[in-house]
Amino acid sequence: MNSCLWRLLTTMAVLALAPMARASDDWQYWNLLALKHEFNDKVALDIASLQKWQDDVSDLFLYSGFILPTVRLTENVSLGTGYWLERKEAGDSWTTENRLLFPLTVGWTAKPWLLQLRNQLEYRDLEDDQDRWRIRERITVKRPVHIGELTVTPFVSEEVFYDFTVEQTNQNRVAAGLSVPWREHMTLTVFYMNKTERDGDWSSVNVLGTEVAFRF
Numbered sequence: 001m002n003s004c005l006w007r008l009l010t011t012m013a014v015l016a017l018a019p020m021a022r023a024s025d026d027w028q029y030w031n032l033l034a035l036k037h038e039f040n041d042k043v044a045l046d047i048a049s050l051q052k053w054q055d056d057v058s059d060l061f062l063y064s065g066f067i068l069p070t071v072r073l074t075e076n077v078s079l080g081t082g083y084w085l086e087r088k089e090a091g092d093s094w095t096t097e098n099r100l101l102f103p104l105t106v107g108w109t110a111k112p113w114l115l116q117l118r119n120q121l122e123y124r125d126l127e128d129d130q131d132r133w134r135i136r137e138r139i140t141v142k143r144p145v146h147i148g149e150l151t152v153t154p155f156v157s158e159e160v161f162y163d164f165t166v167e168q169t170n171q172n173r174v175a176a177g178l179s180v181p182w183r184e185h186m187t188l189t190v191f192y193m194n195k196t197e198r199d200g201d202w203s204s205v206n207v208l209g210t211e212v213a214f215r216f
Helices: 002-023
Strands: 027-038 043-054 059-072 077-080 082-090 093-110 113-126 132-142 145-147 150-163 168-182 186-199 201-215
Antiparallel strands (some): 027 043, 043 059, 059 077, 059 082, 077 093, 145 150, 150 168, 168 186, 186 201
16 A cells, blocks of 8 residues: 555656656756764754756856754754855856755654655845845655665655745745665765746746765
8 A cells, every 4th residue: 555655646746747847947957965973863963065057057056055953852853053155156246145044844754654844944144135034844755665675765845935025935846856875874865856936937947966965
């Protein structure tokens, strides 16, 4: 029954993402390199860098880095506060954004299913614009799959962005991907995402992404 349900969800995700990919304007590539250290079973630290290419993966238009300590409040709830620095191409120059992060993550396990809800409040210090507050709500469904001695984890997710300054939802991200452990302390994730964004009218892009995460 569980495998049938997972195949149904996967099929629904593919059917939903396929027309989005055909309707999108551009292909981008995102790459994340992450380092995670767990001091104990309650306190952890994440450090990561992110790069994004646009115009059918021909132009590096954004790079950023962040540091995020988190504290596990209960078995299923964690709270963090962090800092994000982002540089983005804007015509012939680059703009800088400083961002404070306040993520609250709640997880549930109903084996073999894993469900995670992350609400992240962000304060954005923007150049040539008023500072802004927004919240990002992301829901992720995972199901580990055993292939011989290897355990891989397919997932689907959706993330909604709400901007308090303009009082509207202005971005949505729908993704499907696969995480694979590589040796003892490394995980490789590949995914496809359809990102829609509102700047007057709605527009969308296709994103192929990779994430390499190390635990130390």
